[in-house]
Amino acid sequence: MDHLIAPGIWQIDTELGGWHELNSVFLIEGARPCLVETGPQKDFEKVLAGLAARGLGADDLAYVVLTHIHLDHGGAVGEIAAHFPRAEVICHPKGVRHLADPARLVAAAGQVYGPNLDALYGTMTAVDPSQLRAAEDMESLDLGAGRQVTLVYSPGHAKHHIAVLDDATGVLLVGDAVGVKVPGGGPLRPAMPPDDFELALALGSLHRFAKLKPTQVVLTHFGPAGDPQEALEEAEATMSRWCRVAEQAYLEEPSIEHIERALLERVYDPATEPDRQPVVDALNGVTSNAAGMYGWLNRRHAAGDFGTGPQAAPEQPR
Ligand SMILES: [Zn+2]
Structure with missing residues (x-):
């Protein structure tokens, strides 16, 4: 409508x-x-x-x-x-x-x-x-x-x-x-x-x-x-949190799959109505987010930008 x-x-x-x-x-x-x-x-x-x-x-x-x-x-x-x-x-x-x-x-x-x-x-x-x-x-x-x-x-x-x-x-x-x-x-x-x-x-x-x-x-x-x-x-808090989790996961194992697992375990809230989950996934699935953050982390890694930028996670191993 x-x-x-x-x-x-x-x-x-x-x-x-x-x-x-x-x-x-x-x-x-x-x-x-x-x-x-x-x-x-x-x-x-x-x-x-x-x-x-x-x-x-x-x-x-x-x-x-x-x-x-x-x-x-x-x-x-x-x-x-x-x-x-x-x-x-x-x-x-x-x-x-x-x-x-x-x-x-x-x-x-x-x-x-x-x-x-x-x-x-x-x-x-x-x-x-x-x-x-x-x-x-x-x-x-x-x-x-x-x-x-x-x-x-x-x-x-x-x-x-x-x-x-x-x-x-x-x-x-x-x-x-x-x-x-x-x-x-x-x-x-x-x-x-x-x-x-x-x-x-x-x-x-x-x-x-x-x-x-x-x-x-x-x-x-x-x-x-x-x-x-x-x-x-809320957008800033959630985006920052997801990126901290992704960064931590990337340091453990730099792969889209591992970032996706970490998001699902640590920050992901499923749809409140289960039949809407495929709808969310079609446009903005956790895999797509994991892949997007993986690319961002790769670029930061290549630029030697880990642990020095303002978005460095406090819990990140130094
Ligand atoms: Zn869109």
Whole structure:
């Protein structure tokens, strides 16, 4: 069910994999409406129907902003751009060339998602470069009638992540930068996938969000996260804790499997409703988090950065 989360901001459920309340896109209404996220290619028709239900015809959409270019967020961008030819497609500068030529992105996604790629997401088709533009940090988009949104660089989950602040309501759409919390799926979990998760950047983005004093922090997976400052603090605490456990496990045995075992034993809370566990796992499984942190730890190890950085674990052997 599509849902009005604040005046003029609709959350549209993409029904990824046939599951409700897992993945979404957002429509910010105005004379020049803005779509944030496109959902995966497989869910294009659902998103289109959601936009049509809000009265949006093919000439009406002014902006499409991707928080980042992972396939659950931007997989349908080629179809959306073609259907809404007047819309400007905006993402972080590091993402633009992949939207113009998604072959490498799709190949990398195949390695991360495996068979889920075809079953759940589909792939990505190219956007015509004339429709593409790189976001600037803290740039404003004019939605008409005095409404503006601000694009906020927020790396960590991925290097090329941005969040979208609706200036009129103070609602902050945070993509995956704060984590994932789906109804029935248990507590707020960090989303730390391969290939470029970086803890220090992710924490910096959470601090940046806190300074914006949002009235709501809204997750793509899935919806408003409760009291915004509490949600940001919880995200920082959980992310830091998971990374400490992963670092300790990495020092015992540097493998994804061992990190995953350690997370499950030491910090992982299962879904509160057992039938929602596969839903959580489809998008933000413990294996994906273990692999993301393994890559981060490998990079730190290669840089000789162990035990010296601000994120060094107190319980870490010296
Ligand atoms: Zn996501």
